Amino acid sequence: MLTPGVMASWHAMRVMAPPPADAPSSACRPFSGDRAGFAIGEGAAALVLESEAHAAARGAEAAPFVLAGYATNCDGTHITNPDSAGQVRVMRAALRDAGIEASDVGHINAHGTATSAGDAAEAASIREVFGKGAPVSATKAIHGHVLGGGGAIELIAALRALARETLPPIANLQTPDAAFDLDFVQGEAREAKGIRYALSNSFAFGGTNAVIVAGRASER
Template structure:
Protein backbone atom coordinates (compact mmCIF):
# COMPACT_ATOMS: atom_id res chain seq x y z
CA UNK A 1 0.00 0.00 0.00
CA UNK A 2 1.41 3.38 -1.03
CA UNK A 3 2.24 5.82 1.75
CA UNK A 4 0.60 9.22 1.37
CA UNK A 5 1.97 12.52 2.58
CA UNK A 6 -0.34 13.97 5.22
CA UNK A 7 -1.27 17.63 4.92
CA UNK A 8 -2.85 19.74 7.64
CA UNK A 9 -5.59 21.69 5.88
CA UNK A 10 -7.52 22.93 8.90
CA UNK A 11 -6.67 24.17 12.38
CA UNK A 12 -9.24 25.10 14.99
CA UNK A 13 -8.86 26.05 18.62
CA UNK A 14 -11.20 27.17 21.39
CA UNK A 15 -8.92 28.90 23.85
CA UNK A 16 -9.15 31.30 26.79
CA UNK A 17 -8.01 34.11 24.47
CA UNK A 18 -10.96 33.82 22.10
CA UNK A 19 -10.56 34.66 18.42
CA UNK A 20 -9.17 32.40 15.73
CA UNK A 21 -5.95 30.41 15.48
CA UNK A 22 -3.92 33.49 14.52
CA UNK A 23 -5.20 35.47 17.50
CA UNK A 24 -4.40 32.53 19.78
CA UNK A 25 -0.85 32.27 18.48
CA UNK A 26 -0.21 36.01 18.68
CA UNK A 27 -1.16 36.06 22.35
CA UNK A 28 1.21 33.17 23.02
CA UNK A 29 4.01 34.88 21.09
CA UNK A 30 3.52 37.91 23.32
CA UNK A 31 3.93 35.71 26.40
CA UNK A 32 0.44 36.54 27.66
CA UNK A 33 -0.74 34.31 30.48
CA UNK A 34 -4.40 33.23 30.50
CA UNK A 35 -4.13 31.94 34.07
CA UNK A 36 -6.59 33.52 36.47
CA UNK A 37 -7.70 32.94 40.05
CA UNK A 38 -10.66 30.55 40.32
CA UNK A 39 -12.82 31.13 43.40
CA UNK A 40 -16.07 29.17 43.78
CA UNK A 41 -18.89 29.08 46.31
CA UNK A 42 -18.77 25.31 46.82
CA UNK A 43 -19.86 23.88 50.14
CA UNK A 44 -18.26 22.96 52.47
CA UNK A 45 -14.98 24.23 51.02
CA UNK A 46 -14.73 26.62 48.05
CA UNK A 47 -12.14 26.14 45.36
CA UNK A 48 -9.44 28.81 45.39
CA UNK A 49 -6.79 27.95 42.81
CA UNK A 50 -5.09 29.32 39.69
CA UNK A 51 -6.90 28.00 36.62
CA UNK A 52 -7.56 28.70 32.96
CA UNK A 53 -11.10 29.02 31.63
CA UNK A 54 -12.57 29.81 28.22
CA UNK A 55 -14.84 32.47 29.69
CA UNK A 56 -15.70 34.04 26.33
CA UNK A 57 -16.80 30.77 24.73
CA UNK A 58 -20.41 30.93 23.50
CA UNK A 59 -21.45 27.39 22.50
CA UNK A 60 -24.84 28.45 21.19
CA UNK A 61 -23.27 31.00 18.85
CA UNK A 62 -20.85 28.46 17.38
CA UNK A 63 -23.00 25.34 17.47
CA UNK A 64 -26.59 26.53 17.53
CA UNK A 65 -28.81 26.16 20.57
CA UNK A 66 -30.33 22.72 19.85
CA UNK A 67 -26.94 21.08 19.32
CA UNK A 68 -25.28 22.90 22.21
CA UNK A 69 -28.00 21.70 24.61
CA UNK A 70 -27.28 18.10 23.63
CA UNK A 71 -23.68 18.37 24.84
CA UNK A 72 -21.63 18.63 28.00
CA UNK A 73 -19.04 21.43 27.92
CA UNK A 74 -16.08 19.24 26.89
CA UNK A 75 -18.07 18.18 23.81
CA UNK A 76 -19.10 21.75 23.05
CA UNK A 77 -15.46 22.86 23.13
CA UNK A 78 -14.29 20.00 20.95
CA UNK A 79 -17.07 20.14 18.37
CA UNK A 80 -16.72 23.91 18.03
CA UNK A 81 -12.97 23.54 17.46
CA UNK A 82 -13.63 20.87 14.83
CA UNK A 83 -16.12 23.13 13.03
CA UNK A 84 -13.51 25.90 12.93
CA UNK A 85 -10.86 23.55 11.52
CA UNK A 86 -13.33 22.17 8.97
CA UNK A 87 -14.23 25.67 7.80
CA UNK A 88 -10.54 26.60 7.45
CA UNK A 89 -10.04 23.46 5.37
CA UNK A 90 -12.67 24.81 2.97
CA UNK A 91 -14.93 21.77 3.16
CA UNK A 92 -18.75 22.03 3.14
CA UNK A 93 -20.50 21.03 6.35
CA UNK A 94 -22.48 18.18 4.75
CA UNK A 95 -21.76 16.09 1.64
CA UNK A 96 -23.84 16.68 -1.44
CA UNK A 97 -26.47 14.15 -2.46
CA UNK A 98 -24.90 11.06 -3.98
CA UNK A 99 -21.42 11.92 -2.68
CA UNK A 100 -20.18 8.75 -1.00
CA UNK A 101 -16.55 9.79 -0.51
CA UNK A 102 -17.12 10.67 3.14
CA UNK A 103 -18.07 7.10 3.93
CA UNK A 104 -14.33 6.50 4.37
CA UNK A 105 -13.56 9.75 6.20
CA UNK A 106 -13.44 9.63 9.98
CA UNK A 107 -12.83 11.22 13.35
CA UNK A 108 -10.47 10.19 16.15
CA UNK A 109 -10.62 12.27 19.33
CA UNK A 110 -8.77 12.46 22.62
CA UNK A 111 -10.07 13.24 26.10
CA UNK A 112 -8.88 12.26 29.56
CA UNK A 113 -11.94 13.22 31.59
CA UNK A 114 -14.74 13.13 29.05
CA UNK A 115 -18.07 13.94 30.66
CA UNK A 116 -17.00 13.49 34.28
CA UNK A 117 -18.78 16.75 35.10
CA UNK A 118 -22.10 15.16 34.12
CA UNK A 119 -21.70 12.42 36.70
CA UNK A 120 -20.49 14.83 39.37
CA UNK A 121 -23.51 17.04 38.74
CA UNK A 122 -25.78 14.01 38.93
CA UNK A 123 -24.30 13.03 42.28
CA UNK A 124 -24.89 16.51 43.64
CA UNK A 125 -28.44 16.66 42.31
CA UNK A 126 -29.43 13.34 43.87
CA UNK A 127 -27.48 13.35 47.13
CA UNK A 128 -27.43 17.06 47.99
CA UNK A 129 -30.57 18.38 46.30
CA UNK A 130 -32.78 15.34 46.75
CA UNK A 131 -33.69 14.83 43.09
CA UNK A 132 -35.11 11.41 42.28
CA UNK A 133 -34.22 11.30 38.58
CA UNK A 134 -31.52 12.68 36.33
CA UNK A 135 -31.75 14.10 32.84
CA UNK A 136 -32.25 11.43 30.16
CA UNK A 137 -29.35 13.09 28.33
CA UNK A 138 -26.91 12.22 31.13
CA UNK A 139 -25.56 9.07 29.47
CA UNK A 140 -24.97 10.57 26.00
CA UNK A 141 -23.55 13.77 27.48
CA UNK A 142 -21.19 11.88 29.77
CA UNK A 143 -19.74 9.31 27.38
CA UNK A 144 -16.13 9.89 26.37
CA UNK A 145 -16.86 9.34 22.68
CA UNK A 146 -19.51 12.09 22.57
CA UNK A 147 -17.24 14.50 20.69
CA UNK A 148 -16.25 12.21 17.83
CA UNK A 149 -19.88 11.03 17.62
CA UNK A 150 -21.22 14.56 17.22
CA UNK A 151 -18.48 15.55 14.77
CA UNK A 152 -19.11 12.47 12.63
CA UNK A 153 -22.85 13.09 12.57
CA UNK A 154 -22.59 16.79 11.85
CA UNK A 155 -19.99 16.42 9.09
CA UNK A 156 -21.34 13.22 7.59
CA UNK A 157 -18.24 11.13 8.28
CA UNK A 158 -18.92 7.43 7.74
CA UNK A 159 -15.51 5.99 8.57
CA UNK A 160 -13.90 5.33 11.93
CA UNK A 161 -15.34 7.28 14.87
CA UNK A 162 -13.55 6.66 18.14
CA UNK A 163 -11.88 8.27 21.13
CA UNK A 164 -8.61 7.71 22.99
CA UNK A 165 -8.14 8.11 26.73
CA UNK A 166 -4.53 7.97 27.91
CA UNK A 167 -4.35 10.79 30.45
CA UNK A 168 -2.24 13.70 29.15
CA UNK A 169 -1.27 11.82 25.99
CA UNK A 170 -4.87 11.25 24.89
CA UNK A 171 -5.11 13.70 22.02
CA UNK A 172 -1.48 13.28 20.98
CA UNK A 173 -2.23 9.61 20.42
CA UNK A 174 -5.53 10.46 18.69
CA UNK A 175 -3.73 12.72 16.20
CA UNK A 176 -1.04 10.12 15.62
CA UNK A 177 -3.58 7.40 14.89
CA UNK A 178 -5.50 9.68 12.54
CA UNK A 179 -2.21 10.49 10.79
CA UNK A 180 -1.51 6.79 10.29
CA UNK A 181 -4.91 6.22 8.69
CA UNK A 182 -4.40 9.02 6.16
CA UNK A 183 -0.82 7.99 5.42
CA UNK A 184 -1.87 4.39 4.79
CA UNK A 185 -4.63 5.42 2.40
CA UNK A 186 -7.39 4.11 4.63
CA UNK A 187 -8.96 7.57 4.74
CA UNK A 188 -8.42 10.63 2.57
CA UNK A 189 -9.59 12.99 5.32
CA UNK A 190 -9.60 12.71 9.12
CA UNK A 191 -10.77 15.12 11.80
CA UNK A 192 -8.77 14.76 14.99
CA UNK A 193 -7.94 16.61 18.19
CA UNK A 194 -8.93 16.76 21.81
CA UNK A 195 -10.95 18.57 24.45
CA UNK A 196 -11.26 18.51 28.22
CA UNK A 197 -12.75 20.52 31.07
CA UNK A 198 -10.65 20.12 34.18
CA UNK A 199 -12.29 22.42 36.73
CA UNK A 200 -14.90 20.04 38.15
CA UNK A 201 -14.81 20.17 41.94
CA UNK A 202 -13.78 16.55 42.39
CA UNK A 203 -11.13 16.75 39.68
CA UNK A 204 -9.48 19.81 41.21
CA UNK A 205 -9.57 18.28 44.67
CA UNK A 206 -8.03 15.07 43.34
CA UNK A 207 -5.14 16.95 41.77
CA UNK A 208 -4.70 19.00 44.93
CA UNK A 209 -4.35 15.75 46.87
CA UNK A 210 -1.36 14.79 44.69
CA UNK A 211 0.38 18.03 45.72
CA UNK A 212 1.30 18.92 42.14
CA UNK A 213 -0.92 22.00 41.66
CA UNK A 214 0.56 25.47 41.78
CA UNK A 215 -0.74 27.79 44.52
CA UNK A 216 -1.76 31.35 43.86
CA UNK A 217 -4.27 34.09 44.58
CA UNK A 218 -5.83 36.82 42.45
CA UNK A 219 -2.55 38.73 42.37
CA UNK A 220 -0.07 35.90 41.76
CA UNK A 221 -2.17 33.53 39.62
CA UNK A 222 -1.00 34.74 36.16
CA UNK A 223 2.57 33.63 36.85
CA UNK A 224 1.67 30.50 38.81
CA UNK A 225 2.73 28.06 36.07
CA UNK A 226 6.51 28.24 35.57
CA UNK A 227 7.85 25.22 33.64
CA UNK A 228 11.61 24.63 33.96
CA UNK A 229 11.96 27.38 36.58
CA UNK A 230 13.94 26.77 39.75
CA UNK A 231 11.00 28.09 41.77
CA UNK A 232 8.27 26.24 39.85
CA UNK A 233 5.46 25.13 42.12
CA UNK A 234 3.26 22.87 40.02
CA UNK A 235 0.76 22.73 37.20
CA UNK A 236 -2.33 24.83 36.48
CA UNK A 237 -5.46 23.11 35.16
CA UNK A 238 -7.29 24.54 32.17
CA UNK A 239 -10.00 23.84 29.63
CA UNK A 240 -10.27 24.06 25.87
CA UNK A 241 -10.43 22.19 22.62
CA UNK A 242 -8.32 21.96 19.48
CA UNK A 243 -8.77 20.20 16.17
CA UNK A 244 -6.85 19.43 13.00
CA UNK A 245 -8.10 18.33 9.61
CA UNK A 246 -5.59 15.86 8.20
CA UNK A 247 -5.77 15.13 4.49
CA UNK A 248 -3.90 13.11 1.91
CA UNK A 249 -1.57 15.58 0.23
CA UNK A 250 -2.67 14.78 -3.33
CA UNK A 251 -6.31 15.03 -2.31
CA UNK A 252 -5.74 18.46 -0.76
CA UNK A 253 -3.80 19.75 -3.78
CA UNK A 254 -6.41 18.43 -6.21
CA UNK A 255 -9.17 20.46 -4.58
CA UNK A 256 -7.03 23.58 -4.19
CA UNK A 257 -6.87 23.52 -0.40
CA UNK A 258 -4.47 25.77 1.50
CA UNK A 259 -1.95 23.55 3.27
CA UNK A 260 -1.28 24.75 6.82
CA UNK A 261 1.50 22.25 7.53
CA UNK A 262 2.37 18.58 7.36
CA UNK A 263 2.41 15.73 9.87
CA UNK A 264 5.40 13.55 9.07
CA UNK A 265 5.92 11.25 12.04
CA UNK A 266 4.46 9.74 15.19
CA UNK A 267 6.25 7.92 17.98
CA UNK A 268 4.90 6.21 21.07
CA UNK A 269 6.27 4.28 24.02
CA UNK A 270 5.43 3.19 27.55
CA UNK A 271 7.75 3.86 30.46
CA UNK A 272 6.60 0.56 32.05
CA UNK A 273 8.28 1.60 35.29
CA UNK A 274 5.96 3.69 37.47
CA UNK A 275 2.35 4.88 37.38
CA UNK A 276 3.06 8.59 37.91
CA UNK A 277 6.84 9.04 37.87
CA UNK A 278 8.19 9.81 34.37
CA UNK A 279 11.12 7.82 33.02
CA UNK A 280 13.76 9.31 30.74
CA UNK A 281 14.35 6.19 28.67
CA UNK A 282 10.67 5.84 27.85
CA UNK A 283 10.57 9.42 26.58
CA UNK A 284 13.79 8.89 24.62
CA UNK A 285 12.24 5.92 22.85
CA UNK A 286 9.16 7.94 21.86
CA UNK A 287 11.27 10.84 20.59
CA UNK A 288 13.49 8.55 18.53
CA UNK A 289 10.49 6.64 17.21
CA UNK A 290 8.89 9.88 15.96
CA UNK A 291 12.11 10.95 14.25
CA UNK A 292 12.56 7.54 12.63
CA UNK A 293 8.93 7.45 11.49
CA UNK A 294 9.38 10.89 9.91
CA UNK A 295 12.72 10.03 8.32
CA UNK A 296 14.29 12.97 10.14
CA UNK A 297 17.56 13.33 11.98
CA UNK A 298 17.79 15.30 15.24
CA UNK A 299 19.60 18.04 13.32
CA UNK A 300 16.48 18.55 11.18
CA UNK A 301 14.40 19.66 14.18
CA UNK A 302 14.35 23.39 14.87
CA UNK A 303 11.78 23.55 17.69
CA UNK A 304 10.24 21.36 20.38
CA UNK A 305 6.97 22.20 22.08
CA UNK A 306 7.68 20.51 25.40
CA UNK A 307 5.18 18.76 27.61
CA UNK A 308 6.59 20.98 30.39
CA UNK A 309 3.98 20.92 33.16
CA UNK A 310 6.01 22.79 35.83
CA UNK A 311 6.19 19.83 38.19
CA UNK A 312 9.42 19.37 40.13
CA UNK A 313 9.97 15.83 38.87
CA UNK A 314 8.64 15.92 35.32
CA UNK A 315 10.47 18.91 33.85
CA UNK A 316 14.07 17.73 34.44
CA UNK A 317 13.27 14.27 33.06
CA UNK A 318 11.96 15.74 29.80
CA UNK A 319 14.97 18.00 29.35
CA UNK A 320 17.28 15.09 30.12
CA UNK A 321 15.52 13.05 27.41
CA UNK A 322 15.94 15.88 24.90
CA UNK A 323 19.64 16.18 25.77
CA UNK A 324 20.04 12.43 25.22
CA UNK A 325 18.31 12.44 21.82
CA UNK A 326 19.77 15.68 20.46
CA UNK A 327 23.27 15.23 21.83
CA UNK A 328 25.68 17.95 20.78
CA UNK A 329 22.82 19.77 19.07
CA UNK A 330 20.76 20.14 22.25
CA UNK A 331 22.19 23.55 23.30
CA UNK A 332 20.92 25.05 20.03
CA UNK A 333 17.50 23.39 20.16
CA UNK A 334 14.68 25.89 20.72
CA UNK A 335 12.35 24.57 23.44
CA UNK A 336 9.29 26.12 25.03
CA UNK A 337 6.39 25.01 27.21
CA UNK A 338 3.24 26.91 26.33
CA UNK A 339 1.34 25.41 29.29
CA UNK A 340 2.90 28.35 31.13
CA UNK A 341 0.24 30.47 29.41
CA UNK A 342 -2.72 28.27 28.39
CA UNK A 343 -2.50 25.83 31.30
CA UNK A 344 -2.61 22.05 31.39
CA UNK A 345 -5.65 20.75 29.53
CA UNK A 346 -5.00 17.10 30.44
CA UNK A 347 -6.37 15.03 27.54
CA UNK A 348 -6.61 18.09 25.28
CA UNK A 349 -3.06 19.37 25.78
CA UNK A 350 -1.60 17.22 22.98
CA UNK A 351 -4.05 18.70 20.47
CA UNK A 352 -3.66 22.30 21.65
CA UNK A 353 0.12 21.99 21.56
CA UNK A 354 0.10 20.25 18.16
CA UNK A 355 -1.84 23.26 16.87
CA UNK A 356 0.71 25.59 18.53
CA UNK A 357 3.52 23.64 16.86
CA UNK A 358 1.82 23.76 13.45
CA UNK A 359 1.28 27.51 13.85
CA UNK A 360 4.92 28.02 14.83
CA UNK A 361 5.97 26.31 11.60
CA UNK A 362 3.37 28.17 9.53
CA UNK A 363 4.24 31.58 10.96
CA UNK A 364 7.98 30.90 11.29
CA UNK A 365 7.88 32.08 14.88
CA UNK A 366 8.48 30.45 18.28
CA UNK A 367 6.37 31.16 21.39
CA UNK A 368 8.14 31.41 24.74
CA UNK A 369 7.97 29.67 28.07
CA UNK A 370 6.47 32.48 30.12
CA UNK A 371 7.79 33.47 33.57
CA UNK A 372 11.14 31.73 33.01
CA UNK A 373 13.62 34.55 32.44
CA UNK A 374 16.26 34.52 35.18
CA UNK A 375 14.72 31.46 36.82
CA UNK A 376 15.95 28.38 34.93
CA UNK A 377 16.52 25.36 37.14
CA UNK A 378 20.12 24.10 36.64
CA UNK A 379 18.62 20.59 36.25
CA UNK A 380 16.68 21.87 33.22
CA UNK A 381 19.58 23.54 31.44
CA UNK A 382 21.22 22.25 28.28
CA UNK A 383 18.71 23.39 25.64
CA UNK A 384 17.84 26.77 24.14
CA UNK A 385 14.93 27.86 26.34
CA UNK A 386 12.82 30.43 24.51
CA UNK A 387 12.30 33.25 27.01
CA UNK A 388 10.59 35.72 24.65
CA UNK A 389 8.62 35.16 21.46
CA UNK A 390 10.83 34.94 18.37
CA UNK A 391 9.63 36.02 14.94
CA UNK A 392 11.21 35.42 11.57
CA UNK A 393 12.85 32.17 12.67
CA UNK A 394 13.60 29.70 9.85
CA UNK A 395 11.76 26.61 11.05
CA UNK A 396 11.78 23.43 8.98
CA UNK A 397 10.41 20.77 11.34
CA UNK A 398 9.33 20.51 14.97
CA UNK A 399 8.23 18.04 17.61
CA UNK A 400 5.28 18.18 20.00
CA UNK A 401 5.65 16.10 23.19
CA UNK A 402 2.89 14.55 25.29
CA UNK A 403 3.99 12.49 28.31
CA UNK A 404 1.27 11.06 30.55
CA UNK A 405 0.64 9.39 33.86
CA UNK A 406 0.63 5.64 33.30
CA UNK A 407 3.84 6.04 31.32
CA UNK A 408 2.09 6.68 27.98
CA UNK A 409 4.31 8.80 25.74
CA UNK A 410 3.39 10.33 22.37
CA UNK A 411 5.53 12.52 20.12
CA UNK A 412 4.32 14.14 16.88
CA UNK A 413 6.72 15.34 14.17
CA UNK A 414 5.50 18.19 11.96
CA UNK A 415 6.98 19.99 8.97
CA UNK A 416 6.45 23.55 7.74
CA UNK A 417 4.00 24.11 4.88
CA UNK A 418 5.23 25.03 1.39
CA UNK A 419 6.12 28.68 0.93
CA UNK A 420 3.09 30.67 -0.20
Protein backbone atom coordinates in the same frame (compact mmCIF):
# COMPACT_ATOMS: atom_id res chain seq x y z
CA MET B 1 -11.87 19.81 34.58
CA LEU B 2 -12.66 22.82 36.73
CA THR B 3 -14.86 21.06 39.27
CA PRO B 4 -14.30 20.69 43.04
CA GLY B 5 -13.75 16.92 42.85
CA VAL B 6 -11.20 17.05 40.04
CA MET B 7 -9.36 19.96 41.59
CA ALA B 8 -9.22 18.19 44.95
CA SER B 9 -7.81 15.06 43.32
CA TRP B 10 -4.93 16.91 41.66
CA HIS B 11 -4.31 18.87 44.84
CA ALA B 12 -4.06 15.62 46.79
CA MET B 13 -1.33 14.43 44.39
CA ARG B 14 0.60 17.64 45.16
CA VAL B 15 1.09 18.60 41.53
CA MET B 16 -1.00 21.78 41.44
CA ALA B 17 0.86 25.05 41.84
CA PRO B 18 -0.22 27.34 44.68
CA PRO B 19 -1.08 30.73 43.14
CA PRO B 20 1.17 33.54 44.41
CA ALA B 21 -0.97 36.12 46.20
CA ASP B 22 0.60 39.03 44.33
CA ALA B 23 0.61 37.42 40.86
CA PRO B 24 -1.73 34.40 40.55
CA SER B 25 -1.20 34.16 36.78
CA SER B 26 2.45 33.25 37.39
CA ALA B 27 1.64 30.08 39.34
CA CYS B 28 2.71 27.72 36.54
CA ARG B 29 6.42 28.15 35.74
CA PRO B 30 7.68 25.40 33.40
CA PHE B 31 11.39 24.53 33.70
CA SER B 32 11.90 27.22 36.33
CA GLY B 33 14.16 26.67 39.30
CA ASP B 34 11.24 27.56 41.57
CA ARG B 35 8.53 25.66 39.69
CA ALA B 36 5.75 24.35 41.91
CA GLY B 37 3.33 22.48 39.64
CA PHE B 38 0.70 23.17 37.01
CA ALA B 39 -2.60 24.97 36.76
CA ILE B 40 -5.67 23.11 35.53
CA GLY B 41 -7.28 24.43 32.35
CA GLU B 42 -10.18 23.59 30.08
CA GLY B 43 -10.13 23.55 26.32
CA ALA B 44 -10.25 21.47 23.17
CA ALA B 45 -8.91 21.52 19.65
CA ALA B 46 -9.29 19.47 16.48
CA LEU B 47 -7.12 19.00 13.42
CA VAL B 48 -8.05 17.49 10.05
CA LEU B 49 -5.63 15.07 8.43
CA GLU B 50 -5.97 14.64 4.67
CA SER B 51 -3.82 12.83 2.14
CA GLU B 52 -2.33 14.81 -0.74
CA ALA B 53 -4.26 12.63 -3.19
CA HIS B 54 -7.59 13.29 -1.46
CA ALA B 55 -6.96 17.03 -1.32
CA ALA B 56 -6.04 17.11 -5.01
CA ALA B 57 -9.15 15.11 -5.96
CA ARG B 58 -11.45 17.69 -4.41
CA GLY B 59 -9.52 20.60 -5.86
CA ALA B 60 -8.20 21.91 -2.57
CA GLU B 61 -5.12 24.08 -2.30
CA ALA B 62 -2.06 22.27 -1.03
CA ALA B 63 -1.73 22.46 2.75
CA PRO B 64 1.34 24.33 3.97
CA PHE B 65 2.14 21.74 6.64
CA VAL B 66 2.33 17.98 6.89
CA LEU B 67 2.31 15.38 9.61
CA ALA B 68 5.90 14.36 9.00
CA GLY B 69 6.16 11.67 11.65
CA TYR B 70 4.85 10.40 14.96
CA ALA B 71 5.41 7.76 17.60
CA THR B 72 3.92 6.53 20.83
CA ASN B 73 4.95 4.09 23.52
CA CYS B 74 4.12 3.11 27.08
CA ASP B 75 7.16 2.45 29.23
CA GLY B 76 5.03 1.33 32.19
CA THR B 77 7.83 2.17 34.62
CA HIS B 78 5.66 3.94 37.20
CA ILE B 79 2.08 5.11 37.44
CA THR B 80 3.02 8.75 38.11
CA ASN B 81 6.81 9.22 37.91
CA PRO B 82 7.95 9.85 34.31
CA ASP B 83 10.72 7.76 32.77
CA SER B 84 13.31 9.73 30.82
CA ALA B 85 14.51 6.65 28.93
CA GLY B 86 11.00 5.98 27.60
CA GLN B 87 10.74 9.58 26.46
CA VAL B 88 14.07 9.31 24.66
CA ARG B 89 12.87 6.22 22.81
CA VAL B 90 9.63 7.80 21.65
CA MET B 91 11.29 11.01 20.43
CA ARG B 92 13.86 9.03 18.46
CA ALA B 93 11.11 6.83 17.03
CA ALA B 94 9.20 9.92 15.85
CA LEU B 95 12.33 11.28 14.16
CA ARG B 96 12.88 7.94 12.42
CA ASP B 97 9.27 7.90 11.24
CA ALA B 98 9.74 11.41 9.82
CA GLY B 99 12.99 10.39 8.16
CA ILE B 100 14.90 13.31 9.65
CA GLU B 101 17.74 13.93 12.06
CA ALA B 102 17.51 15.65 15.43
CA SER B 103 19.44 18.58 13.94
CA ASP B 104 16.59 19.18 11.45
CA VAL B 105 14.17 20.13 14.25
CA GLY B 106 13.98 23.88 14.76
CA HIS B 107 11.51 23.96 17.64
CA ILE B 108 10.41 21.68 20.47
CA ASN B 109 7.04 22.26 22.09
CA ALA B 110 7.67 20.57 25.43
CA HIS B 111 5.10 18.83 27.60
CA GLY B 112 6.34 21.18 30.33
CA THR B 113 3.99 20.61 33.27
CA ALA B 114 6.14 22.63 35.71
CA THR B 115 6.19 19.74 38.18
CA SER B 116 9.47 18.89 39.85
CA ALA B 117 9.77 15.34 38.50
CA GLY B 118 8.09 15.93 35.15
CA ASP B 119 10.26 18.82 33.99
CA ALA B 120 13.43 17.11 35.22
CA ALA B 121 12.72 13.94 33.23
CA GLU B 122 11.72 15.81 30.09
CA ALA B 123 14.71 18.14 30.21
CA ALA B 124 17.02 15.13 30.54
CA SER B 125 15.38 13.31 27.63
CA ILE B 126 15.45 16.35 25.34
CA ARG B 127 19.13 16.90 26.17
CA GLU B 128 19.86 13.25 25.36
CA VAL B 129 18.19 13.39 21.94
CA PHE B 130 18.83 16.96 20.80
CA GLY B 131 21.74 18.20 22.86
CA LYS B 132 21.37 21.95 23.18
CA GLY B 133 20.57 22.44 19.52
CA ALA B 134 16.78 22.82 19.44
CA PRO B 135 14.99 25.78 21.08
CA VAL B 136 12.43 24.67 23.67
CA SER B 137 9.06 26.28 24.43
CA ALA B 138 6.20 25.21 26.70
CA THR B 139 2.72 26.69 26.65
CA LYS B 140 0.94 25.22 29.68
CA ALA B 141 1.73 28.35 31.67
CA ILE B 142 -0.72 30.14 29.34
CA HIS B 143 -3.59 27.71 28.75
CA GLY B 144 -3.16 25.39 31.72
CA HIS B 145 -2.99 21.60 31.71
CA VAL B 146 -6.10 20.47 29.84
CA LEU B 147 -5.17 16.77 29.97
CA GLY B 148 -6.73 14.97 26.96
CA GLY B 149 -6.99 18.20 24.98
CA GLY B 150 -3.40 19.22 25.63
CA GLY B 151 -1.78 17.36 22.74
CA ALA B 152 -4.00 18.94 20.08
CA ILE B 153 -3.82 22.44 21.54
CA GLU B 154 -0.04 22.29 21.82
CA LEU B 155 0.38 20.89 18.31
CA ILE B 156 -1.56 23.87 17.02
CA ALA B 157 0.84 26.13 18.93
CA ALA B 158 3.75 24.34 17.23
CA LEU B 159 2.09 24.78 13.82
CA ARG B 160 1.64 28.49 14.45
CA ALA B 161 5.34 28.72 15.29
CA LEU B 162 6.10 27.13 11.90
CA ALA B 163 3.67 29.40 10.09
CA ARG B 164 4.98 32.60 11.63
CA GLU B 165 8.61 31.47 11.85
CA THR B 166 8.48 32.73 15.42
CA LEU B 167 8.91 30.70 18.59
CA PRO B 168 6.73 31.48 21.63
CA PRO B 169 8.51 32.19 24.92
CA ILE B 170 7.85 30.14 28.04
CA ALA B 171 5.61 32.33 30.16
CA ASN B 172 6.71 33.00 33.75
CA LEU B 173 10.19 31.55 33.17
CA GLN B 174 12.56 33.99 34.83
CA THR B 175 15.37 31.73 36.01
CA PRO B 176 15.61 28.24 34.46
CA ASP B 177 16.59 25.37 36.71
CA ALA B 178 20.40 25.35 36.75
CA ALA B 179 20.35 21.57 36.20
CA PHE B 180 18.70 21.95 32.77
CA ASP B 181 21.25 22.66 30.04
CA LEU B 182 18.80 23.51 27.25
CA ASP B 183 18.06 26.42 24.92
CA PHE B 184 14.83 27.73 26.46
CA VAL B 185 12.88 30.45 24.67
CA GLN B 186 12.27 32.98 27.41
CA GLY B 187 11.48 36.63 27.85
CA GLU B 188 10.13 37.32 24.36
CA ALA B 189 9.28 35.55 21.14
CA ARG B 190 12.24 34.46 19.02
CA GLU B 191 12.47 34.78 15.25
CA ALA B 192 13.14 31.46 13.51
CA LYS B 193 13.48 32.21 9.80
CA GLY B 194 13.65 29.12 7.65
CA ILE B 195 12.36 26.74 10.34
CA ARG B 196 11.47 23.41 8.71
CA TYR B 197 10.26 21.05 11.44
CA ALA B 198 8.71 21.34 14.89
CA LEU B 199 8.26 18.55 17.42
CA SER B 200 5.53 18.41 20.08
CA ASN B 201 5.75 16.22 23.19
CA SER B 202 2.85 14.78 25.19
CA PHE B 203 3.72 12.62 28.20
CA ALA B 204 1.11 11.15 30.54
CA PHE B 205 0.62 9.04 33.65
CA GLY B 206 1.56 5.40 33.40
CA GLY B 207 4.43 6.22 31.06
CA THR B 208 2.22 6.83 28.04
CA ASN B 209 4.26 8.99 25.67
CA ALA B 210 3.34 10.53 22.31
CA VAL B 211 5.40 12.71 19.98
CA ILE B 212 4.39 14.40 16.72
CA VAL B 213 6.71 15.96 14.16
CA ALA B 214 5.16 18.64 11.93
CA GLY B 215 6.94 19.96 8.88
CA ARG B 216 6.58 22.27 5.95
CA ALA B 217 4.98 20.59 2.96
CA SER B 218 7.79 21.96 0.79
CA GLU B 219 10.25 19.77 2.72
CA ARG B 220 8.54 16.48 1.79
